Amino acid sequence: MPFFKTTTTRRQALTLTAALAAAVVSACGGGGDATAGDSTAGTSSGTSSTRATAYAAGPITGFGSIIVNGVRYDDSGATVADDAGRARGRDALKLGMMVEVDGASVSAASATGRALNVRFGSEVVGPVSAVGASSITVLGQTVNVTSTTVFDDTLTGGLSAIQVGDVLEVHALYDAATATYTAMRIEDAALATTYKLRGLVADLDTTAKTFTLGGQLVAYGSIAAADLPANLANGVRVHVRLQTTQVNGQWVATTVRSGVRRVDDGVGAHLRGSITAFTSTVAFSVNGIPVDASAATFPDGTTGIVLGAVVEVKGPTTNGTLVATSVELDNRHARERHGFELHGAVSALDTAAKTFLLRGITVSYASSPTWKDGAEANLANGKQVEVKGTPSADRTKLTATVIDFE
Numbered sequence: 001m002p003f004f005k006t007t008t009t010r011r012q013a014l015t016l017t018a019a020l021a022a023a024v025v026s027a028c029g030g031g032g033d034a035t036a037g038d039s040t041a042g043t044s045s046g047t048s049s050t051r052a053t054a055y056a057a058g059p060i061t062g063f064g065s066i067i068v069n070g071v072r073y074d075d076s077g078a079t080v081a082d083d084a085g086r087a088r089g090r091d092a093l094k095l096g097m098m099v100e101v102d103g104a105s106v107s108a109a110s111a112t113g114r115a116l117n118v119r120f121g122s123e124v125v126g127p128v129s130a131v132g133a134s135s136i137t138v139l140g141q142t143v144n145v146t147s148t149t150v151f152d153d154t155l156t157g158g159l160s161a162i163q164v165g166d167v168l169e170v171h172a173l174y175d176a177a178t179a180t181y182t183a184m185r186i187e188d189a190a191l192a193t194t195y196k197l198r199g200l201v202a203d204l205d206t207t208a209k210t211f212t213l214g215g216q217l218v219a220y221g222s223i224a225a226a227d228l229p230a231n232l233a234n235g236v237r238v239h240v241r242l243q244t245t246q247v248n249g250q251w252v253a254t255t256v257r258s259g260v261r262r263v264d265d266g267v268g269a270h271l272r273g274s275i276t277a278f279t280s281t282v283a284f285s286v287n288g289i290p291v292d293a294s295a296a297t298f299p300d301g302t303t304g305i306v307l308g309a310v311v312e313v314k315g316p317t318t319n320g321t322l323v324a325t326s327v328e329l330d331n332r333h334a335r336e337r338h339g340f341e342l343h344g345a346v347s348a349l350d351t352a353a354k355t356f357l358l359r360g361i362t363v364s365y366a367s368s369p370t371w372k373d374g375a376e377a378n379l380a381n382g383k384q385v386e387v388k389g390t391p392s393a394d395r396t397k398l399t400a401t402v403i404d405f406e
Helices: 010-028 035-039 334-338
Strands: 054-063 066-068 071-074 079-082 098-107 112-120 124-131 135-138 141-144 167-175 180-188 195-205 210-213 216-219 237-242 251-258 268-280 283-286 289-292 310-318 321-323 326-329 340-345 347-350 355-358 361-364 370-372 384-391 398-405
Touching: 054 071, 066 098, 071 098, 098 167, 124 141, 135 167, 141 167, 167 195, 167 268, 340 355
Parallel strands: 054 268, 054 340, 071 112, 079 112, 141 180, 216 251, 289 321, 361 398, 370 398
Antiparallel strands: 054 066, 054 098, 066 071, 098 112, 124 135, 124 167, 124 195, 135 141, 167 180, 195 210, 195 237, 210 216, 237 251, 268 283, 268 310, 283 289, 310 321, 310 326, 340 384, 347 355, 355 361, 384 398
């Protein structure tokens, strides 16, 4: 079984996806974005009556339950929703997805916690207009593809499987300095009924009711004033959904929501993201969330704290601002801190090929991983293990660097 790949073909998978999507829309009423999906965080909404005491934002880098920013969250009782506010199952969460987690009982010592609410959402949905050696252009946006970019089930072969004209969904970190994206996960979105784009408003024309977003001309005249962000202006971060065909060279917006997420006061936050606004090394925003770093420690120094830098920030929140206790550059020991990590029971062990399945993902141990609390000879179907590793070059499996018997 390929890495992140089921046994269905690409067209079969799309057909199954369509059926599942129809079921979800039927059950949840369909509809567009919910404001909460785009502009709130750290809330205690959902089925749980426990108030969130922690908030995390970043890509999913492992399962067992879900791992975000190095913390393993038990999501067995969590409410899961997409950025349209629709309820989803836990199986909708995939490696590389950008998520927000409202948590409780988070232990820094054990790097564990309990997820109350999990929200996931992508940055871009749209057609591919160019494919390069290490990047693609989606809805006019440059998307960089790296060795740790995760590809959807239906994109076996990774970047080589993508063609001009394909419609993709991209989970990514945005670099405000270069106006480009670094893809965390790329999915086939051939069945998308709307396109999506997040970014900063520019060239706002309130007479023509247009603005540009990532260089794309967006017409918002069909949206009632009451349904627009109250502070719509140049420089404001928004999240738009668009019709899939242009009219007179313009993308027609079906919704325009605030793209700024607000974290509840009194919540301990842990963000991994890019600096999207910069005043100084002690006053900036990460993924649109204001950060006051005047009392923070900087283990890597402050030289790299610039617009577009990817950072990890921790601290409590007050009046919607994260008051940082520490700010780290994300490229510091990035592989050790953000390699993929899986926990579960071994199945489909193939000692000749030196592979096994873990949580539906093919793991290869042919490259002499480090063994802990056991050895290769101890591998057996049903054994509980923790695997850390990186995607293989052809995206067909996870190449294990550490296998730890649990």
